[in-house]
Amino acid sequence: MPTATGGANSLLTIDLEALAENYRRLRGRLEGARCGAAVKADGYGLGIAEVAPKLWAAGCRDFYAATLEEGAVLRALLPEAAIYIFNGLLPGDETGFVEHGLVPVLNDPGQIERWAVHCRAHGPLPAAVHCDTGMARLGLTPEDTEALLAEPGSLAAFSHLQVMSHLACADTPGAEMNAAQRQAFARIAAALPDATASLANSSGIFLGAGFHFDLARPGIALYGGNPTPEAANPMRQVVRLQGRILQVRQIDAPQTVGYGATFRAQQPMRLATVAAGYADGYFRSLSNRGHAWVGEERVAVVGRVSMDLITLDVTGLPEREVVPGGLVDLLSPEEGVNALAAEAGTIPYEILTALGRRYQRSYRGR
Numbered sequence: 445m446p447t448a449t450g451g452a453n454s455l456l457t458i459d460l461e462a463l464a465e466n467y468r469r470l471r472g473r474l475e476g477a478r479c480g481a482a483v484k485a486d487g488y489g490l491g492i493a494e495v496a497p498k499l500w501a502a503g504c505r506d507f508y509a510a511t512l513e514e515g516a517v518l519r520a521l522l523p524e525a526a527i528y529i530f531n532g533l534l535p536g537d538e539t540g541f542v543e544h545g546l547v548p549v550l551n552d553p554g555q556i557e558r559w560a561v562h563c564r565a566h567g568p569l570p571a572a573v574h575c576d577t578g579m580a581r582l583g584l585t586p587e588d589t590e591a592l593l594a595e596p597g598s599l600a601a602f603s604h605l606q607v608m609s610h611l612a613c614a615d616t617p618g619a620e621m622n623a624a625q626r627q628a629f630a631r632i633a634a635a636l637p638d639a640t641a642s643l644a645n646s647s648g649i650f651l652g653a654g655f656h657f658d659l660a661r662p663g664i665a666l667y668g669g670n671p672t673p674e675a676a677n678p679m680r681q682v683v684r685l686q687g688r689i690l691q692v693r694q695i696d697a698p699q700t701v702g703y704g705a706t707f708r709a710q711q712p713m714r715l716a717t718v719a720a721g722y723a724d725g726y727f728r729s730l731s732n733r734g735h736a737w738v739g740e741e742r743v744a745v746v747g748r749v750s751m752d753l754i755t756l757d758v759t760g761l762p763e764r765e766v767v768p769g770g771l772v773d774l775l776s777p778e779e780g781v782n783a784l785a786a787e788a789g790t791i792p793y794e795i796l797t798a799l800g801r802r803y804q805r806s807y808r809g810r
């Protein structure tokens with residue numbers, strides 16, 4: 445196993461080649477449609493400054509962020525990309541969008557009107573319009589959408605239009621809602637034939653060609669999350685998280701481990717204390733549930749996850765394999781974020797975006 449070369453931090457290694465390969469795999473599934481990328485929340489926690497240029501180099505030209513601030517950061521990295529901002533155009537934000545060359549995703553008739561007024565005064569700019577077909581979160585309501593399709597005049601103010609919607613159940617291929625949303629969106633797209641139509645997130649790409657339209661906008665699958673949770677993961681792992689062993693100790697029954705004494709040894713055990721805790725995004729719900737890997741061996745988290753530390757049961761492993769300063773894999777080399785998310789009772793998105801700032805980060809394949 446790898447051993448320490450100084451520093452007591454755990455290691456987070458992000459494989460940018462795997463990211464680029466995932467982009468190519470997703471694009472390869474799209475016949476005739478373009479492949480964009482969702483890079484909100486700092487590139488799903490992996491570091492926008494590294495993620496965005498790598499995706500651009502892989503051929504991605506359409507990037508989606510959540511906020512104006514994220515868009516400004518992205519613009520500084522990618523002078524020529526199309527950058528869409530999901531959270532929309534709040535009053536007073538027009539100048540920020542113009543300054544950074546960002547495209548607002550217009551979420552209600554007032555936003556459409558405000559951007560159209562701006563364009564009429566200053567010259568046409570691109571826009572995206574989000575029509576809600578089942579999330580009830582952001583976007584035009586079905587009634588607003590009908591009104592817009594009946595009177596699309598304001599859209600003429602824009603130099604180019606993207607129309608989008610978002611699937612609620614894309615990761616459940618059998619869900620009835622997928623077909624209903626696809627149908628509703630196909631109607632909207634057909635009524636706006638000059639617009640670029642975008643529906644599919646990562647999982648949506650795997651629902652079939654009928655969901656691809658003109659432009660897909662995957663996020664999680666780029667970063668190694670499984671877009672087909674009911675089947676094997678078709679994506680490569682991008683993140684490797686190695687926990688630093690700080691101390692190894694022998695305990696005797698009936699000694700307890702950690703806060704709340706929630707774990708009680710039934711026989712003599714050997715424990716490794718590792719530098720990762722809930723402050724690092726190693727979720728407290730992994731207490732007495734999570735697993736780590738020492739080489740091929742799967743070892744259990746025993747006791748509660750604390751702020752900075754976890755304890756692993758390494759009883760029975762060769763002593764030379766578990767030494768202070770050594771490393772254990774906190775994400776399964778094969779299953780990665782998906783397995784840890786399942787153990788934590790959450791989704792890979794939350795695991796990635798919670799990855800802590802204390803890990804020593806390094807990027808491969810820059």
Ligand SMILES: *Cc1c(COP(=O)(O)O)cnc(C)c1O
Pocket residue numbers: 482484530610644645646647661662663664665
């Ligand atoms: C985050 C997001 C995406 C990307 O979704 P993934 O499930 O990560 O592929 C696409 N569209 C919208 C509106 C989003 O908010």
